[in-house]
Amino acid sequence: MRTFFRVFIFLLPLAAWAHLGSPDVYYDGNAGPYHLLVTIRPPAVVPGVAQILVRSYSTAGEIDRIQILPLTIEGEGENLAPRPDAMVRSADDPQLYTGNLWIMLRGSWKVRVQVEGKQGDSEINVPVAAVSLTAAHMDRGTSLMLGGFGLLLVVGLVGILRAANGPAQVLPKQSMSPTLKRRSMVGMSIGAIFILVVLVSGDLWWNTEATANETMVYRVPELQAQLKAPGVLKITLENPNSRSFGDNQWRNFWAQSVVLNDLVPDHGHLMHLFLVSMPDMKSFWHLHPDATGAQEFVAKLPAVPPGRYRVYADVVHSTGFPETEVGTIDLPAVGGEPDASLGGDDSGSPALVASDKIAALSSGYRMIWERDPSPLRAQQAVIFRFRIEDKDGRPATDLENYMGMAAHAVFLSDDGKVFAHVHPQGSVSMAALALAQGPTRGSASPMGSMSMAPLPAEVSFPYGFPQPGDYHFFVQVKRAGHVETGMFVAHAVE
């Protein structure tokens, strides 16, 4: 087998989809009267096991039982579902429930969280995208271990064959005849050749499986960004994971097709485009290009400082499958006043100042990160809370909805390989969330926060850093008709 011939270097390419490098789903919402924080850790490889964590914010003792069930986001899966699994309440933390679910196909899923409690039964559907992220490469340790054991097996088997064709046929206390000795060697040699043939066939088989798997691994789509005319940015999307259901083979692996002509608006826009200057990240822009074709979008650029920018384009398919396309562009200076050149829901800032506590906004306003003093840990769900106050330290009273939500946040690792576009309800796509609830379920409207009541001066986001390292994150709120951006830095530990 392969391990007998090859030693692989540990190479796990960091690949992920919507929320680049940040596959875990965080959702803060209500299942009827019960306030929950749901974390879904999809498997790195599909079919695989997803880990589900649910934290209850309801009064202790309110909830009797929580059950979970995986379903494809749409379709007949709902009618063919098994009985839900009961989550296990943590012995140390009675508000925390854990469970595992098998995800058998790649694509768009939802996890149904059913709550039984003192205020009756209720449920919420949380969308999750599941794909295989890694092309299999064996790390050196495993390779050496399996290779060593494999070699031992081969040597042992050759020895057994030698004994079987010779010494084993001799009566106790007698010795082998010359003929039997010769037969023993011939038998062993033929056996060794046979073993070699089996090993080579096994290696070929493994290669075939590995190649088939490789074609099923999700590839991060790379967009092409170019300046079409001064101040006009053209974005061309790619679809390296094109899955057309004309080919039945895909049906065994994917729950839905992945095509580019099925994009749907996510909180009002087909695409949310983020430009971030690298490596300083001081210039940050959140734009909404117009579609000019199935794969082409055009954005009017505001007056951005020149430099190298990382480009992240968030789109959602009609299947609820979210993707982030990534690219890089070197931009020349685009003149004019930044604010004056922004249109519609576009926003951004050319010269943000990073802070680990307080970000200065316009008119003396400030955004304060109400941070827990304990260190931030990778893969741990945290509620990031921010308070907006005026120049006198009083809570802001003029906050407005920005594209239907109280706030938007972007979490970005300093190397640009982790990107997550998060809202107060979590890291789920709002379009997928709406789809997951189904046409008749209105209890968990993703736009539930679109009320006309005055917005509180505090916003929060559930999120967890996927891995240890340094991160920048950008928090956007709308105040007095103007979008403000605060930039913060954080370090996540193991």
Added chain:
Amino acid sequence: MNTTVAGTPTLATDFAATQSGADAIPWYAWTSVLASLSMTTGLYWDISWHMTIGRDTFWTPAHLLIQFGAVLGGLAAAILIFRTTFSRNREAKESSVRILGFWGPLGAFLCAWGAAAMLISAPFDNWWHNNYGLDVKILSPPHELLGVGLESINFGGIILMVGLLNRAQGILRPRLQLMMLTVGGLVLANSMIGRLELTDRAMMHRAAMYLALAIGPPFVLETVARATRLRWARTGAAAIYTFLFALGVWIMPRFSAEPKLAPVYQHITHMVPLAFPILILAPAFALDLLWRKLNAVQPTPGFGEKWLQATVAGMVYVPALIAAQWPFAEFLMSPASRNWVFGTLDQPYMVPPDWYGARNLFLPFEGWAHFWIRLAWAVFAATLCTRLGIMFGNWMRKVQR
């Protein structure tokens, strides 16, 4: 445990016991049978688990049974090998083989090898799951390694016993023969589990199924017949398989269970058994009758004659199987079979209701051209497997250590 010779029992004492006509079966023969039984039961249970519940863990009872069999086979082999290797008794070594510096009976080495292969397949399979996903296919390199290891423990057990049988006298002989036959029947059962997907009820009027049944089982039948030297060995091994599978059909549905993996197409409230046994019993019986004649005609066949015998056996095996299974398949599709005895009421949870089998229909006939070509291949495969069985079985008769 053998105590007919004073002192600690060793291979030498076992050897002496076989010569003296003692009636005690050595402990390792018992552990071999128990290990094989445990692994086959585990395999059966595991497949039934996947047909009923769908998802599993490392710690399901079915997996534990398979692991117990592997550990038992491996430990017994290790004890035999270490005891012989570090024994001061020269006779012990003189009735053993030496491999990689260790001494012990050949069968023990094969058992140990099988247990090691099964052990190594665990981290390999784990890596496979982590990189290619949970089992979507039964056939994968780590599963094959597991299967090869499992069968090595079975054959290791048979070889351990055949070594004793070839020297045994008195009442020990029939007892060893029966124990070997049992393991042989279990190997046949494993072999039938391995081709379950190809022997579905809906496939029974296609030559493809008979081709699948011609690759493997004739080898097992022939090997067991020659190793045990029993007149009705083929029938006996087939009867053990038939009994085990029928028992499964009758027992498994007594246990409540429900599917845990979508999509759930069948409403299931109890464990789904594997299908009613294939009537291998018919060709096995026919082969036992045939070999009586063949042996009478040519008791000491040469190289070419063995091929001729194998060809005749192949030409009997396939038609005998079809003659029994084809009409029986009609019965299995009929309402008369839909009861607890034949178990055609239950379908695995993942079978869509429009699948042929779920509607008690055969798959469309493959066409006469394909039918005859596949049958010809089936006869060829049965011939080849029988010839290999003759070779392997005859070799077993020579095993002394």
